[in-house]
Amino acid sequence: MSSAPRLAQLDALRGIAALAVVLFHYTTRYDQLFGHAQPPAVSFPYGYLGVNLFFMISGFVIFMTLERTARPMDFVVSRFSRLYPAYWGAIVLTFALTHAIGLPGKTVGWDVLLVNVTMVQGFFGVAHVDGVYWTLEVELLFYAWALLSFRVGGAAGLRHFLFACLALRLVYAAAKTFWGVDLPWVGQRWLLLPYLCWFALGVTVYRLSRRDAGSAWDWALAAAAMLVIGVVEDWGLAALAAAFYAVLFGAARGRWTWLEHPVLLWLGAISYTLYLLHENIGWAVLRRLESWGVEVHLAIALTMALSAVLAYGLTTLVEQPGMRWIRDRYRARRQASSPAPAGG
16 A cells, blocks of 8 residues: 555544644643633543654654664654754744743743753753644654664664563662652653553554564564563553554544545644644634633634644645755755766
8 A cells, every 4th residue: 555545544543643633632621720710510620641642753753764764864854854943943933922821830941942942842841932842852852762762773773672672661760669769760761661652563563554664573572572561650541551552553444434524624734834833822812712701612613723723824834934944955965975976
């Protein structure tokens, strides 16, 4: 099967995951932090689990990208161009709009904005312009570990790294449960131990959805990741991981044609920018609308519509042109630096 349908279906799943996070933030989380004028009829307390699906999709996409790039710098440029242009646009827009509209306790100063340009501000103890950015640091660190282990040992090298981290996750949990010992937090942070199971699941989906690539070791890694989630966190969460796995596997094989609905594809196309922009801007707008007496469901609907419009604008005006410009410049420099063919 062509890769186009499966990638479209993966994008649609990414859009659904983003929508779940948005609904969580506009209903449950907003109510916890600020309090709706009236309780919404429907809340989404588990919408934050869309982030777990994001991590699985990232594991899939990163392994695919590693296989398709010949040089380490190809991978770095691919990921940089995908993440940073939209992110830079989002931090400026979020900074400006939250200051203009007002969001008590969530606005930051110019110094914090400047450090946020790096995307790794959390590693230096600096606040995020928007709280959702914590996941971007996780993504960047996973990219680094994936690139390093893949360059050292290929697919087996990345698999060995993931197995080792899953085992270490169990060691941390056992030390806490049986001996009351908290092992160094810095190890969990730098090795992404709380999140690596989800990336590992995505990696194995990519491998196993390709009939020419998967192996028994990939099945073992998937089973180990789900087992670790169940043992260390919760068996209900492990069941959810299995459900996500089945859905993602089906999308990877292009089986879920219903995901190719134009609305879902559009949502997938703006999923990254929607994720970047929705939280603080949305909360500021919600507070303002509800303070004006706008009914809570209408306020949420209007805020979601505004977030989608802003995300579409950022995608079309910044993310896509920025990504193309960076990649075109990189290709041009590579071609210019390649030795000319010898004359005949």
